[in-house]
Amino acid sequence: MFLAWRRHQALKHIPAVGIPPGWGPLGPYLAARRFISDSPGLLIEGYEKYSPTQQTFKIATPTRWVLVATSPAIIRELGTCNEALLSQQATANERNSMSYILGPSIHGNPYHMKIILRKLTPHTGAIIPDLVEEATWVLNTHPEAKQLVDEEWRGVKLQGLITGCISAMTNRVLVGQDLARDEEFLGSLADLSMVISRAGVAIDLAPDVAIVKDILAAILVPKGRGPFKVFLDKLTPVFEKRRKEYGQDKERYDDLIQWVLDAAPEEASMYELCTRILYLNFSAIHTSTVSVMQSLYDLASRPEAQDQIRDEIQMALSEGEGWTKESIASMWKLDSSIRESQRLTPVTTATMMRLAQETYTLVDGTVLQKGQWIITPAWAANRFTTAFDNPHEFDPFRFEKMRSQPGQELKHQLALPEEGYYSFGGPGKHACPGRYYAATEIKVLVGYIISNFRFRISHDSITDPEKQKNNFLSFSCLPNFNDGLEFQRRETTCST
Numbered sequence: 392m393f394l395a396w397r398r399h400q401a402l403k404h405i406p407a408v409g410i411p412p413g414w415g416p417l418g419p420y421l422a423a424r425r426f427i428s429d430s431p432g433l434l435i436e437g438y439e440k441y442s443p444t445q446q447t448f449k450i451a452t453p454t455r456w457v458l459v460a461t462s463p464a465i466i467r468e469l470g471t472c473n474e475a476l477l478s479q480q481a482t483a484n485e486r487n488s489m490s491y492i493l494g495p496s497i498h499g500n501p502y503h504m505k506i507i508l509r510k511l512t513p514h515t516g517a518i519i520p521d522l523v524e525e526a527t528w529v530l531n532t533h534p535e536a537k538q539l540v541d542e543e544w545r546g547v548k549l550q551g552l553i554t555g556c557i558s559a560m561t562n563r564v565l566v567g568q569d570l571a572r573d574e575e576f577l578g579s580l581a582d583l584s585m586v587i588s589r590a591g592v593a594i595d596l597a598p599d600v601a602i603v604k605d606i607l608a609a610i611l612v613p614k615g616r617g618p619f620k621v622f623l624d625k626l627t628p629v630f631e632k633r634r635k636e637y638g639q640d641k642e643r644y645d646d647l648i649q650w651v652l653d654a655a656p657e658e659a660s661m662y663e664l665c666t667r668i669l670y671l672n673f674s675a676i677h678t679s680t681v682s683v684m685q686s687l688y689d690l691a692s693r694p695e696a697q698d699q700i701r702d703e704i705q706m707a708l709s710e711g712e713g714w715t716k717e718s719i720a721s722m723w724k725l726d727s728s729i730r731e732s733q734r735l736t737p738v739t740t741a742t743m744m745r746l747a748q749e750t751y752t753l754v755d756g757t758v759l760q761k762g763q764w765i766i767t768p769a770w771a772a773n774r775f776t777t778a779f780d781n782p783h784e785f786d787p788f789r790f791e792k793m794r795s796q797p798g799q800e801l802k803h804q805l806a807l808p809e810e811g812y813y814s815f816g817g818p819g820k821h822a823c824p825g826r827y828y829a830a831t832e833i834k835v836l837v838g839y840i841i842s843n844f845r846f847r848i849s850h851d852s853i854t855d856p857e858k859q860k861n862n863f864l865s866f867s868c869l870p871n872f873n874d875g876l877e878f879q880r881r882e883t884t885c886s887t
Protein backbone atom coordinates (compact mmCIF):
# COMPACT_ATOMS: atom_id res chain seq x y z
CA MET A 392 0.00 0.00 0.00
CA PHE A 393 2.73 2.39 1.09
CA LEU A 394 4.85 1.50 -1.94
CA ALA A 395 1.90 2.08 -4.29
CA TRP A 396 1.21 5.46 -2.67
CA ARG A 397 4.89 6.45 -2.92
CA ARG A 398 4.95 5.39 -6.58
CA HIS A 399 1.86 7.47 -7.27
CA GLN A 400 3.32 10.55 -5.55
CA ALA A 401 6.55 10.21 -7.55
CA LEU A 402 4.58 10.33 -10.82
CA LYS A 403 2.70 13.55 -10.09
CA HIS A 404 4.91 15.75 -12.28
CA ILE A 405 4.73 13.37 -15.29
CA PRO A 406 1.98 14.32 -17.77
CA ALA A 407 -0.90 11.87 -18.18
CA VAL A 408 -2.56 11.08 -21.50
CA GLY A 409 -6.19 10.08 -22.08
CA ILE A 410 -7.75 11.64 -18.97
CA PRO A 411 -11.05 13.23 -20.08
CA PRO A 412 -11.32 16.81 -18.73
CA GLY A 413 -13.97 17.62 -16.12
CA TRP A 414 -14.23 14.15 -14.56
CA GLY A 415 -12.07 14.85 -11.48
CA PRO A 416 -10.91 11.68 -9.68
CA LEU A 417 -12.96 9.55 -12.10
CA GLY A 418 -10.73 10.66 -15.02
CA PRO A 419 -8.01 7.97 -14.54
CA TYR A 420 -10.69 5.24 -14.32
CA LEU A 421 -12.18 6.35 -17.62
CA ALA A 422 -8.70 6.49 -19.17
CA ALA A 423 -7.99 2.97 -17.87
CA ARG A 424 -11.25 1.78 -19.40
CA ARG A 425 -10.27 3.27 -22.73
CA PHE A 426 -6.86 1.58 -22.48
CA ILE A 427 -8.48 -1.88 -22.50
CA SER A 428 -9.57 -1.52 -26.14
CA ASP A 429 -7.58 1.46 -27.42
CA SER A 430 -3.94 1.28 -26.32
CA PRO A 431 -2.73 2.41 -29.80
CA GLY A 432 -4.91 5.54 -29.63
CA LEU A 433 -3.43 6.49 -26.24
CA LEU A 434 0.14 5.76 -27.29
CA ILE A 435 -0.20 7.78 -30.51
CA GLU A 436 -1.83 10.70 -28.68
CA GLY A 437 1.01 10.81 -26.13
CA TYR A 438 3.75 10.19 -28.65
CA GLU A 439 2.61 12.98 -30.98
CA LYS A 440 2.42 15.39 -28.07
CA TYR A 441 5.54 14.51 -26.11
CA SER A 442 8.08 12.98 -28.49
CA PRO A 443 9.09 16.39 -29.97
CA THR A 444 10.46 17.27 -26.51
CA GLN A 445 11.48 13.67 -25.73
CA GLN A 446 9.34 13.80 -22.60
CA THR A 447 8.12 10.68 -20.82
CA PHE A 448 4.34 10.52 -20.29
CA LYS A 449 2.08 8.16 -18.35
CA ILE A 450 -1.08 6.20 -19.12
CA ALA A 451 -3.57 4.66 -16.72
CA THR A 452 -4.31 0.93 -17.01
CA PRO A 453 -6.79 -0.95 -14.80
CA THR A 454 -3.98 -2.18 -12.55
CA ARG A 455 -1.23 0.44 -12.64
CA TRP A 456 0.13 3.67 -14.02
CA VAL A 457 2.61 2.93 -16.77
CA LEU A 458 5.34 5.31 -17.92
CA VAL A 459 5.86 5.61 -21.67
CA ALA A 460 9.30 6.60 -22.98
CA THR A 461 9.62 8.77 -26.06
CA SER A 462 13.30 9.75 -25.72
CA PRO A 463 15.57 7.65 -27.98
CA ALA A 464 18.18 7.68 -25.19
CA ILE A 465 15.75 6.14 -22.68
CA ILE A 466 14.53 3.63 -25.26
CA ARG A 467 18.16 2.59 -25.82
CA GLU A 468 18.56 2.30 -22.06
CA LEU A 469 15.55 -0.07 -21.86
CA GLY A 470 17.19 -2.27 -24.50
CA THR A 471 20.45 -2.64 -22.61
CA CYS A 472 19.55 -2.13 -18.94
CA ASN A 473 20.66 -4.34 -16.08
CA GLU A 474 18.02 -7.04 -15.52
CA ALA A 475 18.54 -6.83 -11.75
CA LEU A 476 17.51 -3.15 -11.78
CA LEU A 477 14.97 -2.83 -14.62
CA SER A 478 13.58 -6.28 -15.21
CA GLN A 479 12.10 -7.82 -18.37
CA GLN A 480 11.31 -11.10 -16.61
CA ALA A 481 9.43 -9.40 -13.77
CA THR A 482 7.24 -7.50 -16.23
CA ALA A 483 6.48 -10.64 -18.25
CA ASN A 484 5.58 -12.38 -15.00
CA GLU A 485 3.23 -9.61 -13.81
CA ARG A 486 1.66 -9.17 -17.21
CA ASN A 487 0.83 -12.86 -17.71
CA SER A 488 0.49 -13.79 -14.01
CA MET A 489 2.75 -16.72 -14.87
CA SER A 490 3.97 -17.43 -11.33
CA TYR A 491 0.38 -18.06 -10.26
CA ILE A 492 -0.60 -20.03 -13.35
CA LEU A 493 2.42 -22.23 -14.13
CA GLY A 494 4.56 -21.63 -11.03
CA PRO A 495 7.34 -19.27 -9.93
CA SER A 496 10.21 -21.07 -11.65
CA ILE A 497 9.39 -19.91 -15.22
CA HIS A 498 10.55 -16.36 -14.57
CA GLY A 499 12.47 -17.12 -11.37
CA ASN A 500 14.86 -19.42 -13.26
CA PRO A 501 14.36 -18.55 -16.96
CA TYR A 502 16.80 -21.15 -18.31
CA HIS A 503 14.67 -21.34 -21.47
CA MET A 504 16.21 -17.98 -22.51
CA LYS A 505 19.66 -19.59 -22.78
CA ILE A 506 18.21 -22.58 -24.61
CA ILE A 507 16.64 -20.30 -27.21
CA LEU A 508 19.74 -18.16 -27.65
CA ARG A 509 22.47 -20.79 -27.44
CA LYS A 510 20.77 -23.88 -28.86
CA LEU A 511 17.63 -23.13 -30.87
CA THR A 512 18.99 -20.08 -32.72
CA PRO A 513 22.23 -21.70 -33.98
CA HIS A 514 20.22 -24.84 -34.83
CA THR A 515 17.62 -22.99 -36.92
CA GLY A 516 19.34 -23.52 -40.30
CA ALA A 517 19.41 -27.28 -39.73
CA ILE A 518 15.69 -27.56 -39.00
CA ILE A 519 14.44 -25.69 -42.09
CA PRO A 520 13.59 -28.96 -43.95
CA ASP A 521 11.44 -30.00 -40.94
CA LEU A 522 9.64 -26.65 -40.99
CA VAL A 523 8.96 -26.97 -44.73
CA GLU A 524 7.74 -30.54 -44.27
CA GLU A 525 5.23 -29.53 -41.57
CA ALA A 526 4.00 -26.48 -43.56
CA THR A 527 3.50 -28.72 -46.61
CA TRP A 528 1.66 -31.32 -44.55
CA VAL A 529 -0.77 -28.83 -42.95
CA LEU A 530 -1.34 -26.94 -46.21
CA ASN A 531 -2.33 -30.19 -47.89
CA THR A 532 -4.36 -31.82 -45.13
CA HIS A 533 -6.07 -29.01 -43.18
CA PRO A 534 -9.80 -28.80 -44.09
CA GLU A 535 -9.42 -25.09 -44.97
CA ALA A 536 -6.64 -25.92 -47.44
CA LYS A 537 -8.22 -29.13 -48.79
CA GLN A 538 -11.14 -27.19 -50.25
CA LEU A 539 -8.66 -25.34 -52.51
CA VAL A 540 -8.47 -28.08 -55.12
CA ASP A 541 -8.92 -26.25 -58.40
CA GLU A 542 -8.49 -22.70 -59.65
CA GLU A 543 -11.67 -21.50 -57.94
CA TRP A 544 -11.31 -18.62 -55.39
CA ARG A 545 -12.62 -19.72 -51.99
CA GLY A 546 -12.98 -17.99 -48.62
CA VAL A 547 -10.55 -19.35 -46.01
CA LYS A 548 -10.79 -19.17 -42.23
CA LEU A 549 -7.28 -17.92 -41.84
CA GLN A 550 -6.83 -18.14 -38.11
CA GLY A 551 -7.47 -21.90 -37.89
CA LEU A 552 -5.25 -22.61 -40.88
CA ILE A 553 -2.30 -20.47 -39.80
CA THR A 554 -2.50 -21.57 -36.16
CA GLY A 555 -2.48 -25.18 -37.44
CA CYS A 556 0.66 -24.52 -39.53
CA ILE A 557 2.57 -22.64 -36.82
CA SER A 558 1.63 -25.15 -34.09
CA ALA A 559 2.80 -28.09 -36.18
CA MET A 560 6.01 -26.33 -37.27
CA THR A 561 6.89 -25.11 -33.77
CA ASN A 562 6.09 -28.39 -32.05
CA ARG A 563 8.06 -30.37 -34.61
CA VAL A 564 11.01 -28.43 -33.23
CA LEU A 565 9.94 -28.46 -29.58
CA VAL A 566 8.71 -32.03 -29.09
CA GLY A 567 9.21 -33.98 -32.34
CA GLN A 568 7.02 -35.11 -35.21
CA ASP A 569 4.78 -37.60 -33.36
CA LEU A 570 3.30 -34.99 -31.03
CA ALA A 571 3.48 -32.25 -33.69
CA ARG A 572 0.91 -34.25 -35.67
CA ASP A 573 -1.15 -35.39 -32.71
CA GLU A 574 -4.43 -33.52 -33.01
CA GLU A 575 -5.34 -34.01 -29.35
CA PHE A 576 -1.99 -32.63 -28.21
CA LEU A 577 -2.14 -29.63 -30.55
CA GLY A 578 -5.79 -29.05 -29.58
CA SER A 579 -4.85 -29.01 -25.89
CA LEU A 580 -2.17 -26.40 -26.62
CA ALA A 581 -4.56 -24.21 -28.59
CA ASP A 582 -7.09 -24.37 -25.73
CA LEU A 583 -4.44 -23.76 -23.08
CA SER A 584 -3.04 -20.77 -24.91
CA MET A 585 -6.49 -19.14 -24.84
CA VAL A 586 -7.28 -20.21 -21.26
CA ILE A 587 -3.89 -19.06 -19.93
CA SER A 588 -3.95 -15.66 -21.67
CA ARG A 589 -7.44 -14.91 -20.37
CA ALA A 590 -6.58 -16.14 -16.87
CA GLY A 591 -3.42 -13.98 -16.95
CA VAL A 592 -5.48 -10.84 -17.55
CA ALA A 593 -8.10 -11.78 -14.93
CA ILE A 594 -5.48 -12.57 -12.26
CA ASP A 595 -3.56 -9.38 -13.00
CA LEU A 596 -6.79 -7.40 -12.52
CA ALA A 597 -7.64 -9.16 -9.21
CA PRO A 598 -6.74 -7.58 -5.83
CA ASP A 599 -3.03 -7.81 -5.07
CA VAL A 600 -3.35 -10.58 -2.46
CA ALA A 601 -1.39 -13.77 -3.20
CA ILE A 602 -4.01 -16.19 -1.87
CA VAL A 603 -6.76 -14.60 -3.98
CA LYS A 604 -4.60 -14.84 -7.10
CA ASP A 605 -3.62 -18.45 -6.28
CA ILE A 606 -7.27 -19.46 -5.91
CA LEU A 607 -8.22 -17.71 -9.15
CA ALA A 608 -5.38 -19.48 -10.99
CA ALA A 609 -6.50 -22.87 -9.66
CA ILE A 610 -10.09 -22.22 -10.76
CA LEU A 611 -9.32 -20.70 -14.15
CA VAL A 612 -6.53 -23.09 -15.17
CA PRO A 613 -7.27 -26.49 -13.56
CA LYS A 614 -4.27 -28.81 -13.84
CA GLY A 615 -5.98 -32.16 -13.16
CA ARG A 616 -8.54 -32.14 -15.99
CA GLY A 617 -9.30 -30.66 -19.40
CA PRO A 618 -6.56 -29.50 -21.78
CA PHE A 619 -3.88 -29.23 -19.07
CA LYS A 620 -4.30 -32.92 -18.22
CA VAL A 621 -4.22 -33.92 -21.90
CA PHE A 622 -1.06 -31.88 -22.38
CA LEU A 623 0.71 -33.38 -19.34
CA ASP A 624 -0.44 -36.94 -20.14
CA LYS A 625 0.95 -36.71 -23.67
CA LEU A 626 4.26 -35.01 -22.89
CA THR A 627 5.27 -36.67 -19.62
CA PRO A 628 6.08 -40.07 -21.22
CA VAL A 629 8.36 -38.32 -23.74
CA PHE A 630 10.45 -36.80 -20.93
CA GLU A 631 10.32 -40.02 -18.89
CA LYS A 632 11.62 -42.09 -21.80
CA ARG A 633 14.38 -39.59 -22.49
CA ARG A 634 15.39 -39.41 -18.84
CA LYS A 635 15.79 -43.20 -18.76
CA GLU A 636 18.03 -43.06 -21.84
CA TYR A 637 19.83 -39.99 -20.55
CA GLY A 638 22.32 -41.83 -18.38
CA GLN A 639 23.15 -44.38 -21.07
CA ASP A 640 23.79 -42.19 -24.10
CA LYS A 641 23.89 -38.52 -23.36
CA GLU A 642 25.20 -37.45 -26.75
CA ARG A 643 22.52 -39.23 -28.75
CA TYR A 644 20.02 -36.42 -29.02
CA ASP A 645 20.40 -32.81 -30.05
CA ASP A 646 16.85 -31.54 -29.75
CA LEU A 647 14.77 -29.36 -27.50
CA ILE A 648 13.67 -32.14 -25.14
CA GLN A 649 17.35 -32.85 -24.51
CA TRP A 650 18.29 -29.16 -24.17
CA VAL A 651 15.55 -28.68 -21.55
CA LEU A 652 16.73 -31.77 -19.63
CA ASP A 653 20.33 -30.52 -19.76
CA ALA A 654 19.46 -26.98 -18.62
CA ALA A 655 16.83 -27.77 -15.95
CA PRO A 656 17.89 -28.31 -12.34
CA GLU A 657 18.62 -32.01 -11.74
CA GLU A 658 15.72 -32.35 -9.30
CA ALA A 659 13.21 -30.79 -11.76
CA SER A 660 9.84 -32.54 -11.66
CA MET A 661 7.97 -33.77 -14.75
CA TYR A 662 5.52 -30.91 -14.23
CA GLU A 663 8.41 -28.42 -14.28
CA LEU A 664 9.85 -29.86 -17.52
CA CYS A 665 6.47 -30.01 -19.26
CA THR A 666 5.45 -26.48 -18.26
CA ARG A 667 8.72 -25.15 -19.68
CA ILE A 668 7.65 -26.55 -23.06
CA LEU A 669 4.19 -25.08 -22.52
CA TYR A 670 5.73 -21.66 -21.84
CA LEU A 671 7.82 -21.86 -25.01
CA ASN A 672 4.67 -22.74 -26.96
CA PHE A 673 2.89 -19.86 -25.31
CA SER A 674 5.69 -17.42 -26.30
CA ALA A 675 6.06 -18.73 -29.84
CA ILE A 676 2.72 -19.69 -31.34
CA HIS A 677 0.43 -16.71 -30.85
CA THR A 678 3.10 -14.17 -31.83
CA SER A 679 4.13 -15.97 -35.01
CA THR A 680 0.56 -16.81 -36.05
CA VAL A 681 -0.51 -13.18 -35.72
CA SER A 682 2.56 -12.02 -37.66
CA VAL A 683 1.86 -14.38 -40.55
CA MET A 684 -1.79 -13.29 -40.68
CA GLN A 685 -0.83 -9.59 -40.72
CA SER A 686 1.64 -10.21 -43.51
CA LEU A 687 -0.87 -12.14 -45.66
CA TYR A 688 -3.51 -9.52 -45.09
CA ASP A 689 -1.18 -6.69 -46.14
CA LEU A 690 -0.15 -8.55 -49.28
CA ALA A 691 -3.71 -9.61 -50.13
CA SER A 692 -4.51 -6.30 -51.80
CA ARG A 693 -1.18 -6.28 -53.68
CA PRO A 694 -1.18 -9.13 -56.23
CA GLU A 695 1.79 -7.57 -58.03
CA ALA A 696 3.87 -7.74 -54.82
CA GLN A 697 2.85 -11.40 -54.36
CA ASP A 698 4.04 -12.13 -57.90
CA GLN A 699 7.35 -10.32 -57.39
CA ILE A 700 8.01 -12.21 -54.16
CA ARG A 701 7.10 -15.47 -55.88
CA ASP A 702 9.57 -14.76 -58.70
CA GLU A 703 12.24 -14.07 -56.11
CA ILE A 704 11.47 -17.36 -54.31
CA GLN A 705 11.51 -19.27 -57.58
CA MET A 706 14.92 -17.87 -58.44
CA ALA A 707 16.35 -18.54 -54.96
CA LEU A 708 15.07 -22.12 -54.92
CA SER A 709 16.33 -22.96 -58.39
CA GLU A 710 19.76 -21.38 -57.83
CA GLY A 711 20.27 -23.14 -54.50
CA GLU A 712 19.18 -26.46 -53.09
CA GLY A 713 15.57 -25.70 -52.22
CA TRP A 714 14.58 -24.12 -48.90
CA THR A 715 17.87 -23.63 -47.06
CA LYS A 716 19.37 -21.02 -44.75
CA GLU A 717 21.19 -19.51 -47.75
CA SER A 718 18.23 -19.46 -50.13
CA ILE A 719 15.98 -17.91 -47.47
CA ALA A 720 18.65 -15.30 -46.71
CA SER A 721 18.59 -14.26 -50.36
CA MET A 722 14.82 -13.61 -50.33
CA TRP A 723 15.08 -9.89 -49.54
CA LYS A 724 11.64 -8.95 -50.88
CA LEU A 725 9.94 -11.60 -48.74
CA ASP A 726 11.89 -10.50 -45.66
CA SER A 727 11.15 -6.83 -46.35
CA SER A 728 7.41 -7.23 -46.80
CA ILE A 729 7.02 -9.22 -43.58
CA ARG A 730 9.17 -6.69 -41.68
CA GLU A 731 7.02 -3.85 -43.02
CA SER A 732 3.84 -5.55 -41.71
CA GLN A 733 5.56 -6.25 -38.42
CA ARG A 734 6.61 -2.58 -38.19
CA LEU A 735 3.14 -1.16 -38.82
CA THR A 736 1.17 -3.79 -36.89
CA PRO A 737 3.36 -5.22 -34.14
CA VAL A 738 1.91 -8.09 -32.10
CA THR A 739 1.97 -5.86 -29.03
CA THR A 740 1.41 -2.11 -29.18
CA ALA A 741 4.16 -1.59 -26.59
CA THR A 742 7.41 -3.52 -26.22
CA MET A 743 10.55 -3.36 -24.04
CA MET A 744 8.39 -3.41 -20.91
CA ARG A 745 10.47 -3.07 -17.75
CA LEU A 746 9.71 -3.14 -14.04
CA ALA A 747 11.95 -1.25 -11.59
CA GLN A 748 13.33 -3.66 -8.97
CA GLU A 749 14.48 -0.77 -6.80
CA THR A 750 14.56 3.02 -7.05
CA TYR A 751 16.16 3.73 -10.42
CA THR A 752 17.20 6.95 -12.17
CA LEU A 753 16.85 7.03 -15.96
CA VAL A 754 19.41 8.79 -18.21
CA ASP A 755 17.31 11.98 -18.28
CA GLY A 756 17.10 12.09 -14.47
CA THR A 757 13.53 10.71 -14.15
CA VAL A 758 13.32 8.66 -10.95
CA LEU A 759 11.39 5.37 -11.03
CA GLN A 760 10.25 4.01 -7.70
CA LYS A 761 10.47 0.26 -7.00
CA GLY A 762 7.59 -1.52 -8.77
CA GLN A 763 7.18 1.15 -11.47
CA TRP A 764 6.55 0.02 -15.06
CA ILE A 765 8.08 1.73 -18.09
CA ILE A 766 7.51 0.78 -21.74
CA THR A 767 8.31 1.74 -25.34
CA PRO A 768 5.29 2.71 -27.47
CA ALA A 769 6.23 0.53 -30.46
CA TRP A 770 2.92 1.14 -32.26
CA ALA A 771 3.47 4.90 -32.27
CA ALA A 772 7.29 5.03 -32.47
CA ASN A 773 7.32 2.72 -35.54
CA ARG A 774 4.69 4.83 -37.34
CA PHE A 775 6.02 8.29 -36.48
CA THR A 776 9.70 7.54 -36.87
CA THR A 777 11.98 9.92 -38.73
CA ALA A 778 14.30 7.02 -39.57
CA PHE A 779 12.29 6.11 -42.71
CA ASP A 780 10.50 8.12 -45.41
CA ASN A 781 6.68 8.10 -45.35
CA PRO A 782 6.57 5.92 -42.25
CA HIS A 783 2.74 5.72 -42.27
CA GLU A 784 2.70 4.05 -45.66
CA PHE A 785 2.83 0.30 -46.17
CA ASP A 786 5.68 -0.13 -48.65
CA PRO A 787 6.38 -3.88 -48.94
CA PHE A 788 9.79 -3.44 -50.50
CA ARG A 789 10.94 -0.48 -48.37
CA PHE A 790 13.67 -2.50 -46.63
CA GLU A 791 14.71 -4.38 -49.73
CA LYS A 792 15.42 -1.02 -51.35
CA MET A 793 17.31 0.17 -48.25
CA ARG A 794 19.40 -3.02 -48.23
CA SER A 795 20.28 -2.48 -51.89
CA GLN A 796 22.33 0.59 -50.91
CA PRO A 797 26.07 -0.13 -50.62
CA GLY A 798 27.06 -1.15 -47.08
CA GLN A 799 23.43 -1.79 -46.02
CA GLU A 800 23.12 -5.35 -47.28
CA LEU A 801 23.07 -6.97 -43.84
CA LYS A 802 20.90 -4.34 -42.15
CA HIS A 803 17.12 -3.77 -41.97
CA GLN A 804 16.27 -7.47 -41.76
CA LEU A 805 13.15 -8.94 -40.18
CA ALA A 806 14.91 -10.12 -37.00
CA LEU A 807 17.00 -6.97 -36.47
CA PRO A 808 15.55 -4.25 -34.21
CA GLU A 809 16.54 -0.64 -34.95
CA GLU A 810 15.17 2.84 -34.33
CA GLY A 811 11.68 2.91 -35.81
CA TYR A 812 11.36 -0.89 -35.67
CA TYR A 813 10.73 -1.97 -32.09
CA SER A 814 8.41 -4.92 -32.78
CA PHE A 815 10.86 -7.51 -31.40
CA GLY A 816 12.10 -5.06 -28.73
CA GLY A 817 14.99 -2.66 -29.26
CA PRO A 818 18.64 -3.03 -30.15
CA GLY A 819 20.42 -4.58 -27.17
CA LYS A 820 20.58 -7.74 -25.12
CA HIS A 821 16.90 -7.84 -24.15
CA ALA A 822 15.39 -8.12 -27.66
CA CYS A 823 13.18 -11.19 -28.17
CA PRO A 824 15.48 -14.24 -27.93
CA GLY A 825 13.24 -16.21 -30.32
CA ARG A 826 13.35 -13.65 -33.13
CA TYR A 827 15.80 -15.47 -35.43
CA TYR A 828 13.85 -18.69 -35.16
CA ALA A 829 10.55 -16.81 -35.56
CA ALA A 830 11.81 -14.93 -38.63
CA THR A 831 12.84 -18.19 -40.32
CA GLU A 832 9.58 -19.96 -39.50
CA ILE A 833 7.45 -17.02 -40.67
CA LYS A 834 9.43 -16.63 -43.90
CA VAL A 835 9.12 -20.34 -44.67
CA LEU A 836 5.35 -20.24 -44.13
CA VAL A 837 4.55 -16.95 -45.90
CA GLY A 838 6.97 -17.91 -48.70
CA TYR A 839 5.45 -21.35 -49.07
CA ILE A 840 1.93 -19.89 -49.20
CA ILE A 841 2.92 -17.31 -51.83
CA SER A 842 4.58 -20.07 -53.87
CA ASN A 843 1.44 -22.18 -53.89
CA PHE A 844 -1.53 -19.80 -53.64
CA ARG A 845 -2.85 -16.42 -54.68
CA PHE A 846 -4.88 -14.59 -52.07
CA ARG A 847 -7.03 -11.48 -51.99
CA ILE A 848 -9.36 -9.58 -49.71
CA SER A 849 -12.88 -10.92 -49.87
CA HIS A 850 -15.00 -7.99 -51.01
CA ASP A 851 -18.14 -9.47 -49.44
CA SER A 852 -16.86 -9.22 -45.92
CA ILE A 853 -14.64 -6.16 -45.88
CA THR A 854 -15.94 -2.66 -46.37
CA ASP A 855 -13.26 -0.68 -44.60
CA PRO A 856 -10.14 -2.86 -44.40
CA GLU A 857 -8.28 -0.59 -41.97
CA LYS A 858 -11.17 -0.54 -39.50
CA GLN A 859 -11.95 -4.24 -39.72
CA LYS A 860 -8.39 -5.28 -39.48
CA ASN A 861 -7.50 -5.24 -35.79
CA ASN A 862 -8.93 -5.65 -32.32
CA PHE A 863 -6.99 -4.49 -29.32
CA LEU A 864 -7.04 -5.94 -25.83
CA SER A 865 -4.74 -4.17 -23.42
CA PHE A 866 -1.36 -4.15 -25.24
CA SER A 867 -2.26 -7.01 -27.59
CA CYS A 868 -3.14 -6.42 -31.23
CA LEU A 869 -5.35 -9.19 -32.57
CA PRO A 870 -6.14 -9.46 -36.27
CA ASN A 871 -9.82 -9.56 -37.00
CA PHE A 872 -10.28 -11.00 -40.43
CA ASN A 873 -11.16 -14.60 -40.00
CA ASP A 874 -13.43 -14.60 -43.02
CA GLY A 875 -11.72 -11.76 -44.83
CA LEU A 876 -9.43 -13.55 -47.29
CA GLU A 877 -10.01 -15.67 -50.38
CA PHE A 878 -7.43 -18.11 -51.71
CA GLN A 879 -6.80 -19.75 -55.05
CA ARG A 880 -4.32 -22.58 -55.58
CA ARG A 881 -1.71 -21.71 -58.23
CA GLU A 882 -1.40 -23.96 -61.27
CA THR A 883 2.29 -24.59 -60.63
CA THR A 884 4.37 -24.51 -57.49
CA CYS A 885 7.87 -23.05 -57.12
CA SER A 886 10.44 -25.76 -57.66
CA THR A 887 14.14 -26.33 -57.22
Ligand code: HEM
Nearest residue numbers: 483674675678679682742743814815816821822823825829
Ligand atom coordinates in the same frame (compact mmCIF):
# COMPACT_ATOMS: atom_id res chain seq x y z
C1 HEM B 1 6.81 -12.84 -34.56
C2 HEM B 1 7.08 -13.49 -33.46
C3 HEM B 1 7.53 -12.86 -32.18
C4 HEM B 1 7.42 -11.56 -31.75
C5 HEM B 1 6.81 -10.38 -32.48
C6 HEM B 1 8.04 -11.50 -30.44
C7 HEM B 1 8.15 -10.34 -29.70
C8 HEM B 1 8.80 -10.27 -28.48
C9 HEM B 1 9.01 -9.04 -27.73
C10 HEM B 1 8.59 -7.66 -28.18
C11 HEM B 1 9.65 -9.38 -26.59
C12 HEM B 1 10.09 -8.41 -25.48
C13 HEM B 1 11.46 -7.82 -25.84
C14 HEM B 1 11.93 -6.81 -24.80
O1 HEM B 1 11.52 -6.92 -23.65
O2 HEM B 1 12.73 -5.94 -25.14
C15 HEM B 1 9.82 -10.81 -26.58
C16 HEM B 1 10.40 -11.53 -25.55
C17 HEM B 1 10.48 -12.89 -25.53
N1 HEM B 1 10.19 -13.74 -26.58
FE1 HEM B 1 9.46 -13.23 -28.38
N2 HEM B 1 8.47 -12.74 -30.10
C18 HEM B 1 8.20 -13.61 -31.13
C19 HEM B 1 8.50 -14.94 -31.21
C20 HEM B 1 9.08 -15.66 -30.20
C21 HEM B 1 9.41 -17.07 -30.28
C22 HEM B 1 9.23 -17.94 -31.52
C23 HEM B 1 9.91 -17.43 -29.06
C24 HEM B 1 10.40 -18.77 -28.58
C25 HEM B 1 11.00 -19.63 -29.35
C26 HEM B 1 9.90 -16.23 -28.22
C27 HEM B 1 10.32 -16.19 -26.90
C28 HEM B 1 10.43 -15.03 -26.15
C29 HEM B 1 10.89 -15.01 -24.76
C30 HEM B 1 11.25 -16.22 -23.90
C31 HEM B 1 10.94 -13.67 -24.38
C32 HEM B 1 11.42 -13.11 -23.02
C33 HEM B 1 10.36 -12.47 -22.21
C34 HEM B 1 9.21 -13.36 -21.90
O3 HEM B 1 9.38 -14.46 -21.37
O4 HEM B 1 8.08 -12.93 -22.25
N3 HEM B 1 9.41 -15.19 -28.95
N4 HEM B 1 9.32 -11.33 -27.75
